[in-house]
Amino acid sequence: MKTRQRAIGRELRRIYEDVAKEPVPDEFVELLRQIDRRGGKGGQTDS
Amino acid sequence: MTVRETDTGNMPRQKPQANDPFKTDLLELIPFLRAFARSLCGNPETADDLAQETLVKAWQSRNTFETGTNLKAWLFTILRNQFYSDRRRAWRQAPWDQDAAERIPGSAEEQSWAAELSDTARALRSLSDEQREALILVGAGGFSYEDAALICNCAVGTVKSRVARARKSLMSILDGEDALPSAAQSGQGDAADEIMAQLDRLAPPNEHGNAHKRRSKDAPSE
Numbered sequence: 145m146k147t148r149q150r151a152i153g154r155e156l157r158r159i160y161e162d163v164a165k166e167p168v169p170d171e172f173v174e175l176l177r178q179i180d181r182r183g184g185k186g187g188q189t190d191s
Numbered sequence: 192m193t194v195r196e197t198d199t200g201n202m203p204r205q206k207p208q209a210n211d212p213f214k215t216d217l218l219e220l221i222p223f224l225r226a227f228a229r230s231l232c233g234n235p236e237t238a239d240d241l242a243q244e245t246l247v248k249a250w251q252s253r254n255t256f257e258t259g260t261n262l263k264a265w266l267f268t269i270l271r272n273q274f275y276s277d278r279r280r281a282w283r284q285a286p287w288d289q290d291a292a293e294r295i296p297g298s299a300e301e302q303s304w305a306a307e308l309s310d311t312a313r314a315l316r317s318l319s320d321e322q323r324e325a326l327i328l329v330g331a332g333g334f335s336y337e338d339a340a341l342i343c344n345c346a347v348g349t350v351k352s353r354v355a356r357a358r359k360s361l362m363s364i365l366d367g368e369d370a371l372p373s374a375a376q377s378g379q380g381d382a383a384d385e386i387m388a389q390l391d392r393l394a395p396p397n398e399h400g401n402a403h404k405r406r407s408k409d410a411p412s413e
Contacts, residue, residue: 152361153330155311160331163226172221175243179250180214 213253216262217246223332227267230327231274233316241277245270264334267342271324314364322357325350330358 224245228238248269249256256265308316315323321343328339329350336354340347 149362152311152365155309156315156326156331159309159312159315160226160230160327163229164222166222166225168218168221168225169239171239172243172246173218175246176214176217176250179247180211 213256217249217266220263220266221246223263224266224270227327227332228270228274230315230331231271231320231324241270241274244273244277248273261338264338264342267328267332267334268344271342310365311361314361317364318357318360322353322360325353326357326361329354 221242224242225239228242228245229235232238232241245266249266252269256262315326318326324343325339328334328342329336334342336347336350340350343350
């Protein structure tokens with residue numbers, strides 16, 4: 145039983161860490177770049 | 192998701208530094224924002240939308256973050272508030288707001304996606320939101336009970352009892368699926384004890400009931 149309980153604990157962490165280990169999608173980096181530029185221009189759009 | 196024009200009104204006026212430390216920290220924490228969002232939403236696409244909304248809100252509110260305090264917990268608080276805010280909006284506006292509606296656990300969208308999950312991941316989806324978020328923050332995210340209480344805006348003792356109940360529920364769901372009734376019956380008490388012992392090793396216990404008093408006022412609620 146205890147082995148199985150530890151396995152469930154590990155599985156919980158794996159579920160979370162699997163997502164955290166995924167490469168960050170480009171759209172996130174692009175979003176930060178975009179809001180950074182907008183902030184730097186005092187709220188003007190850059191399109 | 193797109194950044195709305197009206198969002199730019201609250202932007203900080205100062206010119207960002209080339210190597211803005213706040214931005215660098217945000218970038219580093221994106222993977223964890225995605226992981227927490229996924230655990231709340233289930234659906235990967237709506238989870239990423241939620242994580243992106245969180246980044247925008249965090250950027251807008253960056254002046255209210257106290258340097259030196261826990262940025263990860265601050266971000267998770269924003270993300271969680273956004274999740275529940277979107278869902279309240281979905282309840283009021285359904286079926287017009289499809290994005291927010293898809294964040295409701297148990298929606299058709301999520302159920303079709305959940306078919307690909309492991310047994311434990313699927314069992315996790317059937318917990319209540321409160322139990323699931325507490326278990327993920329403490330059991331997987333590595334937060335102390337106290338930080339989890341700050342993020343969830345409740346007392347430390349409440350987090351502890353939610354985590355304990357989440358562990359018990361998870362075990363009984365998995366025991367049911369494994370069709371081992373005798374082992375499940377005789378081992379249930381030990382299972383809960385062992386799980387709590389494991390969690391206590393991960394997160395040192397704190398005094399009950401103090402967290403809400405120390406809750407950060409900095410995290411925007413909307």
